[in-house]
Amino acid sequence: MDLKPGSRWKSAVCDVEVVVVRPPKTPATLECGGYQMVPHGEPKPEGKEIAADFAEGSQAGKRYADEETGMEVLCTKAGAGTLTIGGRPIGAKEAKKLPASD
Template sequence: MELKPGSRWKSAVCTTEVVIVRPSKGSVSLECGGHPMVALADTAPTGLELSPDFSGGTSVGKRYFDDEAGIEVLGSKPGKGTLGVDGRPLTIKEAKALPASD
């Protein structure tokens, strides 16, 4: 799985789609709903079901990251699956607080 900045990926088990913001430092498996994601232009495999452990959902417009892998993705279409990398769920990246203006 070659994750390049700007490449688009979709879930094999739900409607989730993401755009790669920052690729991983090495070779990883980008997952959603407990299964590897596929390139947007490719046909998703059939017969797969959403894993109960990875069914927390994905939001549009949120950034998700994993420090260990160094990957960051942007949710471009919401879905029922939780994003993950190599079996670990990704974390939502919180917005940085702006400095107070006095």
């Protein structure tokens, strides 16, 4: 899985689509809904359904980051699958607080 900055990926089991913002520091497998994601231009595999353990959903416009690998992706299309790296769920990054302007 070649997770280069700017590369686009889609879920094999739902509507989730992401763009890699920061690649992982070590080789990693990006998954959604319990299955490895596929390059944006390739067809989805047939006959797969979201795994029950990975059905919390992903939100469009949110950045998802993994501290262990350093990987960060931007979700460009929402869906029912949970984003994971090597089977470990990754969470949405919190927005940085801007200083108050008085």
